[in-house]
Amino acid sequence: MAETHVMATGVEIRTATGIPTGKMGLWWFLASEIVLFGGLIGAYIMSRLGSGGWSEMAAHLSVPIGTINTFVLLTSSLTMVLAFAAADKGDQKGIRTWLLLTVLLGLAFLIIKGFEWGSEIGAGFTPMAGSFWSFYYTMTGLHALHVLAGVVINLLLFLSALMGLLRGREHRVELAGLYWHFVDIVWIFLFPLLYLSWPKGGL
Amino acid sequence: MSARVEVEERVSFFRTYVFSIDHKMIAKQYLAIGLFWAIVGGLLAYLMRWQLAYPDTEAPGWGFIGPEFYNMVVTMHGTIMVFFVAMPILLGAFGNFLIPLMVGARDMAFPRLNMLSVWTFALSSLVLLISFFVPGGAASAGWTGYPPLSAKPIYTGVNWGLNLWILALALEFTSFLMGGINFLTTTANLRAPGMSMFRLPLLVWMQITAAVLFMLSVGPLIAGAVMLLLDRVVGTSFYLPEGGGDPLLWQHLFWFFGHPEVYVILLPGLGIMLEILPFFSRKPIFGYRPIIYSTIAAGILSFVVWAHHQFLSGMDPRLAMPFSLTTIIISVPFALMVFAMIATLWGGSISFPTPMLFALGTLAVFLIGGLTGIFNGSAPVDIYIHDTYFVVSHFHYTLFSAALFATFAGLYFWFPKMFGRMMNETLGKLHFWLTFFLFNAVFIPMFLLGLGGMMRRIANPMQYDFLQPLQPLNVFATIASILLLLGQIPFVINFFWSLVKGKVAERNPWQANTLEWSAPSPPPHGNFDTVPIVYRGPYEYSHPSVPEDWLPQDRPTMPTLRQSSGQAAAV
Amino acid sequence: MFRWLPEMVSTYGGEIDSMMYLIYYIVGAWFLLTYGAIALFLILYRRREGRRATYIEGNSLREAAWILVPCLVVLALDLWIDFRGGEVWAKVKRQMPPSDLRVQVTAKQFNWEMLYPGPDGQFGTGDDLQLENELHVPVNKVVRVVLKSKDVIHSFFLPHLRLKQDAVPGRAIEAWFEATKPGRYEIPCAELCGFGHSGMNGWLIVHPADEYEKWVKEHWSAS
Numbered sequence: 001m002a003e004t005h006v007m008a009t010g011v012e013i014r015t016a017t018g019i020p021t022g023k024m025g026l027w028w029f030l031a032s033e034i035v036l037f038g039g040l041i042g043a044y045i046m047s048r049l050g051s052g053g054w055s056e057m058a059a060h061l062s063v064p065i066g067t068i069n070t071f072v073l074l075t076s077s078l079t080m081v082l083a084f085a086a087a088d089k090g091d092q093k094g095i096r097t098w099l100l101l102t103v104l105l106g107l108a109f110l111i112i113k114g115f116e117w118g119s120e121i122g123a124g125f126t127p128m129a130g131s132f133w134s135f136y137y138t139m140t141g142l143h144a145l146h147v148l149a150g151v152v153i154n155l156l157l158f159l160s161a162l163m164g165l166l167r168g169r170e171h172r173v174e175l176a177g178l179y180w181h182f183v184d185i186v187w188i189f190l191f192p193l194l195y196l197s198w199p200k201g202g203l
Numbered sequence: 204m205s206a207r208v209e210v211e212e213r214v215s216f217f218r219t220y221v222f223s224i225d226h227k228m229i230a231k232q233y234l235a236i237g238l239f240w241a242i243v244g245g246l247l248a249y250l251m252r253w254q255l256a257y258p259d260t261e262a263p264g265w266g267f268i269g270p271e272f273y274n275m276v277v278t279m280h281g282t283i284m285v286f287f288v289a290m291p292i293l294l295g296a297f298g299n300f301l302i303p304l305m306v307g308a309r310d311m312a313f314p315r316l317n318m319l320s321v322w323t324f325a326l327s328s329l330v331l332l333i334s335f336f337v338p339g340g341a342a343s344a345g346w347t348g349y350p351p352l353s354a355k356p357i358y359t360g361v362n363w364g365l366n367l368w369i370l371a372l373a374l375e376f377t378s379f380l381m382g383g384i385n386f387l388t389t390t391a392n393l394r395a396p397g398m399s400m401f402r403l404p405l406l407v408w409m410q411i412t413a414a415v416l417f418m419l420s421v422g423p424l425i426a427g428a429v430m431l432l433l434d435r436v437v438g439t440s441f442y443l444p445e446g447g448g449d450p451l452l453w454q455h456l457f458w459f460f461g462h463p464e465v466y467v468i469l470l471p472g473l474g475i476m477l478e479i480l481p482f483f484s485r486k487p488i489f490g491y492r493p494i495i496y497s498t499i500a501a502g503i504l505s506f507v508v509w510a511h512h513q514f515l516s517g518m519d520p521r522l523a524m525p526f527s528l529t530t531i532i533i534s535v536p537f538a539l540m541v542f543a544m545i546a547t548l549w550g551g552s553i554s555f556p557t558p559m560l561f562a563l564g565t566l567a568v569f570l571i572g573g574l575t576g577i578f579n580g581s582a583p584v585d586i587y588i589h590d591t592y593f594v595v596s597h598f599h600y601t602l603f604s605a606a607l608f609a610t611f612a613g614l615y616f617w618f619p620k621m622f623g624r625m626m627n628e629t630l631g632k633l634h635f636w637l638t639f640f641l642f643n644a645v646f647i648p649m650f651l652l653g654l655g656g657m658m659r660r661i662a663n664p665m666q667y668d669f670l671q672p673l674q675p676l677n678v679f680a681t682i683a684s685i686l687l688l689l690g691q692i693p694f695v696i697n698f699f700w701s702l703v704k705g706k707v708a709e710r711n712p713w714q715a716n717t718l719e720w721s722a723p724s725p726p727p728h729g730n731f732d733t734v735p736i737v738y739r740g741p742y743e744y745s746h747p748s749v750p751e752d753w754l755p756q757d758r759p760t761m762p763t764l765r766q767s768s769g770q771a772a773a774v
Numbered sequence: 775m776f777r778w779l780p781e782m783v784s785t786y787g788g789e790i791d792s793m794m795y796l797i798y799y800i801v802g803a804w805f806l807l808t809y810g811a812i813a814l815f816l817i818l819y820r821r822r823e824g825r826r827a828t829y830i831e832g833n834s835l836r837e838a839a840w841i842l843v844p845c846l847v848v849l850a851l852d853l854w855i856d857f858r859g860g861e862v863w864a865k866v867k868r869q870m871p872p873s874d875l876r877v878q879v880t881a882k883q884f885n886w887e888m889l890y891p892g893p894d895g896q897f898g899t900g901d902d903l904q905l906e907n908e909l910h911v912p913v914n915k916v917v918r919v920v921l922k923s924k925d926v927i928h929s930f931f932l933p934h935l936r937l938k939q940d941a942v943p944g945r946a947i948e949a950w951f952e953a954t955k956p957g958r959y960e961i962p963c964a965e966l967c968g969f970g971h972s973g974m975n976g977w978l979i980v981h982p983a984d985e986y987e988k989w990v991k992e993h994w995s996a997s
Contacts, residue, residue, distance in 0.1 A: 015392040015393075016391065016392050016393065016394045016398075017391050017392055019391075019392070021312045021313075021388055021392045021393075024387075024388045024391060024392060025312060025313060025316075025384050025385075025388045028383065028384045028387050028388065028418060029380075029384055031418055031419065032380050032383075032418045032419070032421065032422055033422070034422070035418075035419050035420070035421070035422030035423065036421075036422030036423070036425050036426055037422070037426075038422065038423070039422045039423025039424070039425075039426040039427070039456060039459070040423075040426035040429075042423070043423070043426065043427070043430075043452055043455075043456060046452070046455075047441075047448075047449065047452060050449070051447060127433065127437055127438075127439045128437070128438045128439055128440070128446070130446075130447060131440060131441070131446065131447035131448060134430075134433070134439035134440060134441055134446075134448075135441075138429060138430060138433060138439075138441075142426075142429065270969050270970070270971075270972050270973070271969040273972070274966065274968075274969055274971070277966075343969075344966065345966045349926075349927055349965075349966070350926075351925065351926045351927070351943060352926040352927065352966065352967060352968060358883070358925060358926050358968055359968060359969070360968075360969065444943045444944025444945075445943075445944075448944075449944065450927055450942055450943065450944070451942065484819070484827060485821075485826075485827040486827035486828060486829060486830065487829065487830070487831050487832075488832075489830065489831070489832035489837075489841070490831075490832035490833060490837075490838050490841055491831065491832070491833060492833045493832070493833070493838050493841065493842070515929065515938055515939055515940050516940050516942070517939075517940050517942040517945055517947050520863070520867040520868050521868070523863055523867070524856075524860050524863065527856055527859060527860070527863075528856055531852040531853070531855065531856045532849070532852065534848065534852060535845050535848055535849050535852065538844070538845055538848045539841055539842070539845045541808060542840075542841035542844050542845065543832065543841050545808065545811050545812055545815065546832060546840055546841055548812065548815040548816065548819060549815050549819065549828075550819060550827060550828030550830065551815070551819045551827045551828075552819065552820075552821045552822070552825060552826060552827040553815075553816060553819050553820050553821055554820070554821045555820075563812075563816075566812070567809070567812070570805070570808055570809070571805075574801045574804060574805055575801070577797050577800075577801055577852070577855065578794065578797050578798075578801075581793060581797060581855055581856070581859040582859055582860075582863040582867075583789070583790050583793050583859050583862035583863045583866060584790065584793050584794050584797065584859070586790060586863075586866060586867075586936060586937065586938050587790055587794075587933075587936045587938065589938060589964070590929060590931075590938070590964040590965060591964070651775075651778045652778075654775070654776065654778040654779050655778045655779065655780065656779075656780055656931075656933035656962075658931065658962055658963075658964045659964075659966070660966040660971060660972075661962075661971065661972035661973075662972040663972050663973065666972060666973040666975065667960055667962055667975060668960060669780050669933060669934070669959075669960050673778070742831075744827065744829075745826050745827040745828070745829045746829055747829055752826060752827065
């Protein structure tokens, strides 16, 4: 049986499929984002398969730093799940705690990335230094922009929770969580494709 | 559900006309911007045609054109018509206006997102407009923007014009992504009780298929556009071979989107035709379900045909055959739709008011476009006709069917619902006959020019010995195109005059079945007095069980017929 | 319709033209059938007093067969066109016959540079000769062209031979032809390449055998 609820604009809406409308909208948004990153990653893979010398360039990336960042982002997904679990129970304090941690971890990712880029550019590996670098900065840059957007969203939710505005609207934590997990999953693809170089003498 | 809508308190001018979250006003905003760009695009066409017929002379009302400016005119004409005329009118205007009404909703699922989408589109329009006035002029690498020509400013002599072009497109894509989310979510979730998916008007099916195609195809091009901008501005070498890049990468990213994109434009136009043809034949659409399955099949196929734009690009020649195969197969679902239209006419009771004339025009023009596509899809034939005027004519036939003929059919038909008045029939019929004849007069010669080998995007055919004998065709097409532009004047007069002085329209002046006709003309905020309940499909015309030749979707069934009302829609 | 095509002077050009004719007849037949049916129905079934439209939905298999069967015919004809076309495509683009003459054609903004290997048949040696916009070939001989570009994408178009191939910077793309009639034939560029695209034009000069010998002697006198 269909639900109806009143939206913020005062308009009454139905949901003929039973799936909450906000969640459905978000999934369509994520579908278009998947094709965006998919296209970029696909272009990277095809370009790399078609040329040589990329392993040598990729060898200059710092696998330890990449690993740390992966760990940071994965942990932030965990804290996001815990925020959602708290939201499900209506635990306002829990929401605030876990959202704040997610924000801080997201910022940590960006700061580490910033330092990483700084040291790479300092060593002369600019986006113009070769095709691999062009792709590396574009892919991690686009991803970083999405992380930043997610940090902003989570920060806004945290502030709403602080002001008590999240009561009755806890489902927004779930929606933000879906987006955050997507951002994390993109990184899970980027990390091995960029950092975990193919064997020497290979692509 | 029967919640009454609160009577509107007086809302400011800005909230009503500028910052509106009402889907109907947003639709009209898209329409207004689209019509503005249609005039600009039409003027650019005039300049192109003048230069081609009378090279290096002064175009009346403008002045000297010449080869450098010509490239800019060609590029902007294509970009404007595809992204700033066809998409905002067919999807932004018709989609936004009709989807909530036709599914029985009070507005889109995300009205504020909707407002953001039209404002993003307005911003992208502004960026494109500014690009005309920057030093170096506007983009001039073709609407397809192939690198390396587009990737290094020195190759075109255009700097900020192309950067702004990329930016405008990125904003336009964002706008329509937001719109697409609304279309799909609204159709899925906000259908009125009883409105199952298979009781939806075909126009809605076409709009949501177009939205899915757009959502799933534009991502790679956004990635590609970011990469092009970086090549231009930062000095990367995604597409520049001297830096290790590949020009063909752009082509694949562009056309992976570009091909589904043409169906994004075509399907809403066909959707309009699919509503109007059965309506004026007073019988159901023939093959409602086959048409839907065909549309979905065509949508899926549209993702695997893209390299038919690249047969001669230097890509591996072995790829030509698979792409030729998929391309030729995609003609089958569209053939089905054409046959279904013809079968709809059979046994009908057909009248010919202006919307029907334009709907028939859509069918006639689309047929020629589709048939000539077979030539292009055959790889060996494409060796000769690629990048000639044969292709130009083919895509003008297919695009115009949707962007011109279907648009006019839709405007004449839904004008009473949108604006509360009727348009003038006499002016409408005059507009149709002028447009239909003159359109063919412009573009049939172009097939012949293409066969003669005339290349695209050249500013002066007289520079080539083998093209000089064909020049009368160019002159003929130019004269016809000027007359075609002038032939739109009856429409402009009709549109604006009818807005103020047209006959006031009742709720359902056409006696049509779909839900928008149950709302007032024009509908207020919230659309319906009470949310309708749907009892049947949208094409119950000349049903044997009722004396009238129409039977609205929301008229309750007779008590003797066993039908449960108010049931949740089954998908 | 096809009198608009330029004179055809190559070995495979005739097959490309036949493909065009094949498609033209098939498509032409559909055009007449569909337009004829539309015109007929518009007249037969126009609105008349007292006559009601026939209520038919077309969703059942029996009724839908009226549109599904023509679709099967369309599919069959499509496949025929495609398989015939595949053979012609392979001949022009995939099965390059051994060549009697090789020329390197480098496109640039805004003309064609033709590099002839000279009597030794090798590029990059002392007897290479470069001409601008002139491609001299003997009649009835297989010519292999290696296409390159110095800057942007151009397209090597020989309308009278029904040959076209993009020239892409960073690549060396091969194409071939065999001209069947002496004469001068234009080589326009068929891909937008900048503000000089219009007018970017070269000449294919097809010599009868004896004249070709003379031309070679003129340009490589010390052999």
